[in-house]
Amino acid sequence: xxxxxxxxxENSKYDDQPERHYHFPKQYLNRAxxxxxxxxxYYESGKNKGKKSFKAVAxxxxxxxxxxxxxxxxxxxxxxxxxxxFEKFVPFRMDGIVANSYLADENGKVNGGRAISAVQPISxxxxxxxxxEAFPEEAVDLQRTDEPEFAESQTVFTFEEPRQRVEIKxxxxxxxxxxxxxxxxxxxxxxxFTGLRFINGGGRAEVEAAHIQPVAQGGSDSINNGLALSxxxxxxxxxxxxxxxxxxxxxxxxxxxNIDEIDRLLVPDRMALLPKSAAQRPHAKYLEWHRENCFKV
Numbered sequence: 001x002x003x004x005x006x007x008x009x010e011n012s013k014y015d016d017q018p019e020r021h022y023h024f025p026k027q028y029l030n031r032a033x034x035x036x037x038x039x040x041x042y043y044e045s046g047k048n049k050g051k052k053s054f055k056a057v058a059x060x061x062x063x064x065x066x067x068x069x070x071x072x073x074x075x076x077x078x079x080x081x082x083x084x085x086f087e088k089f090v091p092f093r094m095d096g097i098v099a100n101s102y103l104a105d106e107n108g109k110v111n112g113g114r115a116i117s118a119v120q121p122i123s124x125x126x127x128x129x130x131x132x133e134a135f136p137e138e139a140v141d142l143q144r145t146d147e148p149e150f151a152e153s154q155t156v157f158t159f160e161e162p163r164q165r166v167e168i169k170x171x172x173x174x175x176x177x178x179x180x181x182x183x184x185x186x187x188x189x190x191x192x193f194t195g196l197r198f199i200n201g202g203g204r205a206e207v208e209a210a211h212i213q214p215v216a217q218g219g220s221d222s223i224n225n226g227l228a229l230s231x232x233x234x235x236x237x238x239x240x241x242x243x244x245x246x247x248x249x250x251x252x253x254x255x256x257x258n259i260d261e262i263d264r265l266l267v268p269d270r271m272a273l274l275p276k277s278a279a280q281r282p283h284a285k286y287l288e289w290h291r292e293n294c295f296k297v
Contacts, residue, residue: 001038003127004031005054005100005120006076008042010279015066015075018042018056019083019220022076023066028119032076035060040076041122041130053089054099054130058082083220086134087178094133100126135174176209179221183209186280187228192272193242193250194230194265210234212244212286217293224283227272233265243295246284248272253296 006022014023022040024032042056059082066073090099098104100122103115114120122130189205190197198206210229213219227244229237236242243251250270256262267273274281 001036002034003038003122003124004035004040005043005122006040007045007118007120008055009044014073018058018078019222019225020078022078023073024076024119025073026071028117029063029074031119031121032063032074035076036062039127041127043120051089052092054086054091054134055089056083056085057131057134058084080218081215081220083222084175085178085182085221085223087181088134088136090130090133094129099130102126135178175221179211179226180209182223183226183228186223186226186275186277187273190228190273191230191233192227192274193233193237193267195267195273196230198230206230208234210237212282213289213293219286219289222283223280225286227282237290238294240294240296243291244272244282244287245291246287248274248281251291251295255296 006018006024008016008018008022015021016023037060039057039059041054042058043054044051046052059079060076061079062077064075064077065071066075092099097108098110100120102121102123103110105111184205184207187207188197189199189207191207196207207228207230210227211219211221212225212227215221219225227237233242241253241256243253245251248271250266250272252259252262252266252270
């Protein structure tokens with residue numbers, strides 16, 4: 001097995017869904033095969049004003065042909081539930097040194113030929129260094145610890161290293177924290193349905209990070225599967241009383257009798273307030289799932 005870096009930019013011409021699969025051409029097949037059963041980092045290059053940062057980690061389950069183009073392109077399929085966006089983006093250079101040493105020559109300068117590869121090897125040492133930087137130990141803007149979900153058991157991710165078997169316990173608490181930080185940052189700590197932005201005396205945002213498709217039902221912790229919602233709106237969304245169209249229109253269930261009360265809660269035009277960046281907005285596949293499986297028409 002071998003750890004890799006997958007270069008993934010928003011608006012890519014490839015059929016990438018980072019939490020489900022990574023699409024790549026045949027030239028990288030031999031390099032990608034050894035990563036089955038191991039872990040990869042996602043990196044966003046500077047193309048199209050990208051962040052030039054490592055942004056997520058995931059486990060590779062298998063590699064399969066792109067059935068629309070057999071022999072030309074392939075998919076690296078991701079283990080369900082393993083994809084985890086970073087709580088903190090990790091830059092290309094850390095303390096002036098290239099984070100993935102594979103890309104540097106003996107003088108520490110970037111090897112241009114290696115840097116343009118979409119699939120790049122990464123050493124265990126560099127992998128762990130980046131992962132440690134991505135999840136700071138200090139708690140940032142956490143949900144209240146009296147919420148029952150924090151009592152759930154840990155999800156154990158296992159990494160194989162040449163010298164030892166290392167177990168990382170990225171608990172559900174850590175995953176929830178990372179998801180919350182990413183969602184609140186994208187929505188500027190403002191409820192997408194009401195437009196309200198409350199910050200308490202301790203500097204904590206009262207808005208909640210809501211999954212559109214629950215992880216337990218095949219969803220992911222991707223920012224594209226989330227919304228920033230106030231407590232009441234989150235409750236109504238989870239119970240199918242509210243939903244969202246692909247055009248950002250807030251949908252209200254006919255099962256709600258007191259429409260006047262709802263009108264006072266929602267933004268006047270019933271158009272959700274979504275992130276400016278299209279890359280951070282809800283993905284159509286998650287919204288479709290919610291409308292078909294949760295929303296009470």
